[in-house]
Amino acid sequence: MSDPKRPHDDASRGTSLSRRAFFRGAGVVAAGSLVGEAAHAAAHASSLEPVRIEGSVELELEINGARQKVTVEPRTTLLNTLRNHCSPPLTGTKSVCERGSCGACTVHLDGKPVYSCMTLAVDAVGRKVTTIEGLATQGELTELQSAFCAHDGSMCGFCTPGFVMSISACLERNPAASLEEIQRSCSGNLCRCGTYPQVFEAALAAGRAMRAKGGK
Amino acid sequence: MALDPLRLQDEKPPRAAAPGKKWVRVTKAVNGIDTEVWEEVADDAGGPQWAPRESMRLVSREVPRVDGPEKVTGRAVFTHDVRLPGMVYARVLRSRVPAAKVTLDLEPARKIQGVLAAVSLVDGDIDGEVRWLGRPIAAVAATTPELAEDGVRAIVAKYAELGFAVTEARAAADNAPKVNNRGNVIALSKNTDTKEVDEALAGSPVRVKGTWKIPVQHHASLESHGIVVDYRGGEEATVYASTQGTFTIPGDAAGRLGLKPNQVTAVVEHMGGGFGSKFGMGIEGEAACLLAKELQRPVHLLLDRASEFHAAGNRSGGEHELEAGVSPNGKIVAFKARVTRHGGVGRGSGHPLPYIYARDNAVFVEERCIHTNMDSSRAMRGPGHPQASFSMEGLMDECAYAVGMDLLEFRRINLPENKRELYMRQLEKCAELIGWRAHPHKNRPDLSDAEAKVGIGFAIARWGGGGNGQCKVEVRIAQDGSVEVLSGTQDLGTGTRTYCTTIVAEELGLELGQVRARIGRSSFGAANASGGSTTSPSLAPSVKHAAHNARLALFEKVAPLLGAKASELEVRPGEIRVSASPSRRIAWKDACASLGPNGLSAQGEWQAHLASSDIGGAQAAKVRVDTLTGEVKVLEMVAVQDCGLVLNLLAARSQLQGGMVQSLSYGLFEERVVDPDLGLFLNANFEDYKIAGAQDIPAMKAVFEDDPRGVIGMSEAAIIPGHSAIANAIHNACGVRLREMPLTADKILMGLAARKKG
Numbered sequence: 001m002s003d004p005k006r007p008h009d010d011a012s013r014g015t016s017l018s019r020r021a022f023f024r025g026a027g028v029v030a031a032g033s034l035v036g037e038a039a040h041a042a043a044h045a046s047s048l049e050p051v052r053i054e055g056s057v058e059l060e061l062e063i064n065g066a067r068q069k070v071t072v073e074p075r076t077t078l079l080n081t082l083r084n085h086c087s088p089p090l091t092g093t094k095s096v097c098e099r100g101s102c103g104a105c106t107v108h109l110d111g112k113p114v115y116s117c118m119t120l121a122v123d124a125v126g127r128k129v130t131t132i133e134g135l136a137t138q139g140e141l142t143e144l145q146s147a148f149c150a151h152d153g154s155m156c157g158f159c160t161p162g163f164v165m166s167i168s169a170c171l172e173r174n175p176a177a178s179l180e181e182i183q184r185s186c187s188g189n190l191c192r193c194g195t196y197p198q199v200f201e202a203a204l205a206a207g208r209a210m211r212a213k214g215g216k
Numbered sequence: 217m218a219l220d221p222l223r224l225q226d227e228k229p230p231r232a233a234a235p236g237k238k239w240v241r242v243t244k245a246v247n248g249i250d251t252e253v254w255e256e257v258a259d260d261a262g263g264p265q266w267a268p269r270e271s272m273r274l275v276s277r278e279v280p281r282v283d284g285p286e287k288v289t290g291r292a293v294f295t296h297d298v299r300l301p302g303m304v305y306a307r308v309l310r311s312r313v314p315a316a317k318v319t320l321d322l323e324p325a326r327k328i329q330g331v332l333a334a335v336s337l338v339d340g341d342i343d344g345e346v347r348w349l350g351r352p353i354a355a356v357a358a359t360t361p362e363l364a365e366d367g368v369r370a371i372v373a374k375y376a377e378l379g380f381a382v383t384e385a386r387a388a389a390d391n392a393p394k395v396n397n398r399g400n401v402i403a404l405s406k407n408t409d410t411k412e413v414d415e416a417l418a419g420s421p422v423r424v425k426g427t428w429k430i431p432v433q434h435h436a437s438l439e440s441h442g443i444v445v446d447y448r449g450g451e452e453a454t455v456y457a458s459t460q461g462t463f464t465i466p467g468d469a470a471g472r473l474g475l476k477p478n479q480v481t482a483v484v485e486h487m488g489g490g491f492g493s494k495f496g497m498g499i500e501g502e503a504a505c506l507l508a509k510e511l512q513r514p515v516h517l518l519l520d521r522a523s524e525f526h527a528a529g530n531r532s533g534g535e536h537e538l539e540a541g542v543s544p545n546g547k548i549v550a551f552k553a554r555v556t557r558h559g560g561v562g563r564g565s566g567h568p569l570p571y572i573y574a575r576d577n578a579v580f581v582e583e584r585c586i587h588t589n590m591d592s593s594r595a596m597r598g599p600g601h602p603q604a605s606f607s608m609e610g611l612m613d614e615c616a617y618a619v620g621m622d623l624l625e626f627r628r629i630n631l632p633e634n635k636r637e638l639y640m641r642q643l644e645k646c647a648e649l650i651g652w653r654a655h656p657h658k659n660r661p662d663l664s665d666a667e668a669k670v671g672i673g674f675a676i677a678r679w680g681g682g683g684n685g686q687c688k689v690e691v692r693i694a695q696d697g698s699v700e701v702l703s704g705t706q707d708l709g710t711g712t713r714t715y716c717t718t719i720v721a722e723e724l725g726l727e728l729g730q731v732r733a734r735i736g737r738s739s740f741g742a743a744n745a746s747g748g749s750t751t752s753p754s755l756a757p758s759v760k761h762a763a764h765n766a767r768l769a770l771f772e773k774v775a776p777l778l779g780a781k782a783s784e785l786e787v788r789p790g791e792i793r794v795s796a797s798p799s800r801r802i803a804w805k806d807a808c809a810s811l812g813p814n815g816l817s818a819q820g821e822w823q824a825h826l827a828s829s830d831i832g833g834a835q836a837a838k839v840r841v842d843t844l845t846g847e848v849k850v851l852e853m854v855a856v857q858d859c860g861l862v863l864n865l866l867a868a869r870s871q872l873q874g875g876m877v878q879s880l881s882y883g884l885f886e887e888r889v890v891d892p893d894l895g896l897f898l899n900a901n902f903e904d905y906k907i908a909g910a911q912d913i914p915a916m917k918a919v920f921e922d923d924p925r926g927v928i929g930m931s932e933a934a935i936i937p938g939h940s941a942i943a944n945a946i947h948n949a950c951g952v953r954l955r956e957m958p959l960t961a962d963k964i965l966m967g968l969a970a971r972k973k974g
Contacts, residue, residue, distance in 0.1 A: 073362060080361060083297075084305075091297035092290015094488075096438045097521045101902040104438060132290035141285065149284035152870045156709030157287030157294075158438040158488030164288055183910040190902060192438050192489050193709050194877025196913040198870055 059125050063090070064134025070121065078124050079105045079116035082131060092132035092161045096190075103189030104158065106165040107131050113169040115188075132161035135168060143213070144168050147206035148199070155193035162189045167203045175210035177203070219575040229254045238824075255685055255824075263823055264757075264764035266861055266926065267722075273789075274718040274728065278866040281714040282728060283486070283707070292486045295458040296518055298444040304332055306357040306507050306517035307364040308500060309371050310526055314349040314380035314589035314895040315393065318373055322354060325367035331358040332513075334367060335506045337499060347396060348561050348589050349382060349895060350526025355503035357515055380589040383892040384535075384558050387588045395587040396561060404563070404583040416550030416578035420541025424614045428538065428607035429956040431887035432558060433531040435596055436907055439488020441528045442518030443501045445508040447473055453508075456483045457497065460490040461745025462704045462738050468497045472505035484706040484736035491878075492595035493529040495745055500527075525900035529594030530888065532557050532564030536607040540574065546621045546629045548574035557585040562592030565600035571608040572639070572678055573630045590890070590897075595747060597875070598932035601677065602882060602939065609675040609940035610955060613947060622659055623674060623944075635832065639676050642834035642856040642921070646674060649854040649917055650836045661951030667844050670851070671949025674836045675937035681859065681929035682829025683753030685822035688741030691720055691759075691766040694815040697808040699724060699731045701762065705743035705755050706736050710931065711867030712751060716759050718864065723763035724770075725787035726804065741819075749929025753827035756863055756927045762820025769816050774807045828925035833857035833933045835876065837914075837941040841949040843968055846961030850880055850914040850942060858921040859930035865920070868930065872918040875934020881908035883939025887958050 058071045063086065070085040079098075082090040093116055094104035100118040107116045108130035135142050144164060147153070154160040163186050170177050170185030177185070182203040191199070229239035239254050269276055286292040311318060322334040334356045338344045346353060356367030379393030386392055387400040394400065417423060439458050447453040455469045465482035473480065487494070497505075504517040519528060534557045541550035551574045557564030563585045570579060616626035624647065628640050652658065655672050662669040690702045701720045707713045716733040724731075734740065744754050771782040774792050778785065778800050786795045793801030808815070838852040853876050862868045885906040889898045899905040939957065947953045952967030 073360070076360075076362060084299075084360060089297075089299045090290070091293070091299065094294075094438070095296065096440075097902050099521075099901065099903075102438070132288075136289055141288065145285075145288040148288045149280045152280065152284075152866045154281070154284060154287040154709070155711075155867075155870055155874060156437075156439070156489045157283070157292055157486060160287045161290045183913070186910045190438070190907060190909060192436055192491070192878075192907065193870075194874030194881075194908070195870060196877060196908075196910055197873050197916045199910075200913075 057122065059121055061121065061124055061129055062127070063129045064131060072121050074120070074122055076121050077117050078107065078119040078121050078129070081121040082107070082116060090131050090133055094158055094161060096158070102162070103166060103186070104162040106162040106189065108165060108169060111169065111172070113166050132165060135164065142168065143209040144171060144203065144206040147202040147209065151198050151202040151205060153195055153199045153202040155195050159189060159191040163191065163199055167199070171203065171207050171210060175207045177207055179204065219579050264760050264826065266760070266826060272722065274722045275715070276862050276865065279714060279718055279728070279864050281711050281867060282717050282733065283713055294439055294486045294488050295442045295444060295456045295484070296439055296488070298456045298516065300444070300446055300514040302448070303444070303514040303516050304357045304359060304511065305361040305364045306355050306504060306515050307361065307368050307520065308337070308352040308503055308517070308523060309354040309356070309368045309373065310350040310523055311346040311353050311375070313346065313375040313377055314382050315378040316346050316375035317378065318344050318346050318353055318375055320354055321372040324370040324372055325356050328358070328363065328366055328370060330360065330363035331356055331367040333357045333507050333510050334371065335503065335510065337503055348591050349897060350523065350591060352499045352503060352523070352527055355507060355517065357507040357511060380895050382588050382590055382890045382895050384556070384586040384588060386892050387586050395589050398587070400587050402563070402585050402587070404585060405581070408582065410552065410580050413550050413552045413578045413580035417539060417541040417552060420549055421544055422542040422615070422618050423539060424542065424611065424618050425539035426611070426614065426955050428536040428610060430534045430536070430603050430606060431957055432533040432593070433596065433882055433886045434525055434888060434905065435489070435491040435493040435529055435531070436905070437489030437491060437493060440519040440521065440524040441494060441498060441500055443497065443504045444514060444516045445469065445504045446514040447508040447512065448514070449512040451475065451479050453480045454483060455480055457501065458487045458490070458494060459484055460487070460494045460706060460708060460747060461496070462706050462736055463742060464496045464745055465501070466738050468501065469505055472502050473509055482738040487706060487708055490708055490746070491597045492599065492747060495747065498528070521902065522900045525905065526897055527591055529596070530560070530591060531596035531599070532559040532562075532593035532603070534558050534564065534567055534603055536567065536569065538569070538607055538611050540611055540615055542615050542619055544619065546619055546626050548577065548615065548630050550578040551580070553581045555581060555583045557583065558588070559585055559593035560588055560590035562594075564593045565595065567600045567603040569604050569608055571601070571604040572632070572635065572676055573608060573612060573627070575632055589895070597878065597935045598679065601679070601932070601936045602879065605675055605677065605936050605940045606943065606957065607955070609937065610943055610953065613673070613944045614953065617659070620659070627674070638832045638858070639834060642832065643674055643676065645856045645919065646834045646836035646854050649919070650838055650852055652836070657948070661947065662949060663951070667842060669841050669843060669949040670838065671841065671945040671947065672836060672838050673941040673944025673946070673948055674834065675940035675944065676832065676834045677933045677936035678832050679749060679933040679936070680829050681749040681753060681831050681932070683750055683757060683822060683827040683927070684744060685754070686742055686744040687755050687758035687822055689755070689758045689762040689820040690741055690817055691762040691820065692815055692817045693766055693770060693808055693811065695808055695811050695813055697730070697805045699726060700734055701731060701759060702734045702740045703743050703755065703759070704735065704738050704740040705751065706746060708746050710751065710871060711864050712755065714867060715752065715756055715863040719756060719759045720763040723760065723767055723787070725789050725791065749932045751929060752863060753829065753927045753929050754822060757823040757826035758820045760820070760826055761823050762818055765818035765820060766816065769818050770807060773810055773816070774802060777802060777810060826926045828860045828928050831857070831859050831928050831930060831933055833937070835937045835941050837938065837945045839942060839945040839949055841946055841964060843950055846964040846968070848884060848946060848959060848961070848964065850884070850912070852915045853880065853938060853941070854917045854919070855934070856919045856921060857930060857933060858923040859933075860923050860925035860928035862920050863927060868920065869918050871931055872934045873916050875931065876916060876918070876938045877908055877913060879935050879938025880912065880914070880942065883942045883957055883959050884908070884912070885958050
């Protein structure tokens with residue numbers, strides 16, 4: 001993956017000039033959501049050339065099924081975009097370590113769990129972002145969320161959204177996941193209150209309930 | 217000199233009680249450390265009583281916490297999550313030198329577009345002189361957190377280094393740089409006469425001695441210390457804080473904002489862990505107030521993870537040099553300890569040795585502390601006790617092995633008489649739950665050639681957990697039948713909000729959904745800070761009293777409608793009726809409709825007789841040690857705990873198991889690492905400072921004993937013995953006695969190699 005933050009030596013590469021110039025000149029008002037698409041195209045271009053994006057960019061993200069325009073600096077993480085730039089702010093996703101070692105910021109990108117603190121917002125353009133706020137539909141808790149409540153899977157609750165997102169993805173893949181598979185699925189999440197035993201109970205119970213319903 | 221019994225039952229109150237009052241002994245948390253004091257309270261005989269356990273409907277049952285749905289959907293608003301119009305984000309710059317005279321140039325930060333303010337935090341009292349590594353020295357507010365971080369990086373800090381000692385060895389050395397003007401090594405004990413204990417040791421046929429080393433542990437709350445100061449000029453401010461004490465905030469914040477304390481409201485809706493580290497506003501809170509005052513805009517300041525490790529407290533480490541003299545019949549007749557506490561610029565908690573054992577013969581304990589240029593230790597869950605437990609339970613096992621006695625029998629002999637029955641009952645229960653009877657090598661290690669060896673270990677805990685009279689609770693019943701219970705208290709994740717709800721619902725015959733608990737706001741009734749497991753024994757009786765008074769007030773209103781006296785009424789689920797004539801009844805809704813538009817409001821205060829104190833618990837661990845790799849896997853942990861009336865079996869079980877997990881993490885993984893030469897904290901992050909994760913968790917069982925007493929706080933006891941039981945289990949498995957935490961593979965391999973040689 002290219003790194004949009006890495007400075008690029010203009011003189012050494014001529015080919016990306018037009019794209020670079022475009023980003024440099026891209027005012028928020030002038031370029032609108034196109035910038036987001038271009039940023040996405042740049043970030044996922046088959047070329048491995050680094051691209052410099054400066055100033056603020058307007059991105060269009062698909063979050064919890066709805067399109068949302070945000071204006072952020074290119075370096076802004078998906079985590080900080082959700083928490084500080086969305087309207088309303090999506091603060092269910094927590095910021096704890098900001099370097100991919102605790103899992104509190106876990107969201108789904110195209111259904112797969114990722115650390116949103118290690119993902120740039122520009123890299124989420126064109127992908128489906130699901131946050132903890134987007135799991136329950138029409139206010140109805142998922143089996144896993146219900147099971148977290150019933151089995152006391154939260155104490156202080158700060159790690160809870162991350163655990164729910166990690167384990168949700170695991171159970172979506174395999175509602176019959178074993179205890180070991182569930183533990184592995186949230187081995188990138190930390191809890192300081194020590195709720196792990198209840199989290200495992202909740203996950204196993206949710207898997208059973210999902211299987212009984214014959215799906216999700 | 218023998219020690220006093222564990223509780224000072226015979227100590228007299230200071231004077232005779234005033235009419236209508238009585239004296240009770242209560243536990244008060246002073247910065248998280250429980251201290252027993254006498255308190256004069258209303259003599260409330262005939263007041264509210266807890267119902268018999270078997271008749272309880274909601275209290276002491278397994279009730280899912282009322283804020284569970286908010287927490288699993290991300291709707292719960294923590295301090296980090298507060299978003300206000302015009303709000304700016306702030307970050308702090310930490311001193312990268314442990315001791316220095318600092319001068320700051322803030323202008324480069326202020327020049328960055330988007331940075332709105334930068335303030336120095338080293339003016340005033342400390343006059344630019346920093347005495348501990350990581351002390352916040354400046355703060356920057358900007359329109360985004362990223363720009364605030366840019367601002368922090370742009371500040372030019374010049375350090376005139378003063379010479380420092382960040383390890384105890386350096387600080388205690390000759391000619392060490394002075395950490396502060398009190399001296400680096402401070403004697404804390406008055407008595408230095410060891411004659412009696414030395415004689416008793418000399419006369420003991422078996423003597424066991426060793427030095428135990430205990431690392432500094434960090435609270436590592438997932439929500440870092442954070443505060444949002446909503447001050448937009450004028451005469452009022454609201455301060456959202458991640459704190460264990462709602463009422464520890466307004467006074468300090470008001471001082472910094474130039475307001476009066478009653479012009480500041482503190483709000484603690486949800487908070488993401490504290491464990492003893494979050495009392496008061498801290499330097500970071502002061503910084504947020506300074507910035508808000510300057511900008512007259514809401515300021516959101518949180519510590520980043522590295523700052524949280526450097527500057528937000530820790531559990532004191534230490535070194536315990538212990539020696540015991542044991543008689544042939546297994547009695548410890550002499551105990552001598554030299555305790556050194558490592559608390560950085562603070563003194564550290566007391567490490568209460570010889571903990572629960574060996575108190576009634578010759579005992580000598582000398583305590584001192586060594587200061588270093590590191591952040592002060594703070595109270596951390598069970599302050600001092602896990603440290604004392606680690607060395608003392610290890611020593612107990614070593615003594616038992618030395619005299620060839622059963623581990624549990626040796627404990628029985630050396631427990632204080634007034635606690636013997638309690639702890640032996642709990643230890644026996646743990647033994648049963650973990651399979652001790654069938655364990656093939658109880659009182660010696662597995663000496664076979666097997667690569668994987670399994671061992672079992674035990675340890676016990678004590679705590680006060682009493683309440684005090686700081687809580688004022690209000691229960692409101694509205695004309696439409698809805699009920700609110702209000703208290704300024706905070707829920708740290710213990711389930712405070714839930715038991716406020718269940719107690720009121722039970723008293724008024726309602727379902728959970730009909731009562732709403734409103735807490736975490738200093739404009740509600742006063743409440744104590746949550747330290748020393750004092751919250752539930754203080755708050756629950758006060759809630760019960762308020763609900764009781766609300767019920768009696770409602771009875772007065774309803775009695776004429778039923779043609780009865782208030783004293784003849786009783787509550788049943790969903791209705792009020794005449795006890796002697798159940799057909800004369802009125803539904804809850806109709807009863808409340810008779811109230812005026814103002815509804816009714818009742819107050820509650822602490823009821824000493826509804827609380828109690830003084831608890832004990834035992835834990836056992838089963839581990840597997842891989843003798844090729846040194847890896848330790850904890851297979852199973854069990855706990856047996858008494859704690860009076862359990863308010864919610866589900867939340868209490870979580871809290872007890874949570875304590876066991878934290879204790880496992882303390883034992884196996886946690887250790888602050890500093891570089892003595894460079895003065896750097898080397899593992900101030902979650903990759904290098906490891907805490908227990910999902911794959912480290914053993915099978916767990918937590919049992920609460922039937923205990924007829926009132927409410928007692930239990931949280932601290934849960935974290936005290938687990939790591940000691942694990943260390944003992946490692947020895948029982950492979951014969952390696954680890955006297956230094958964390959109990960890591962390298963130490964086990966060294967121990968195994970030494971055993972082979974020896």
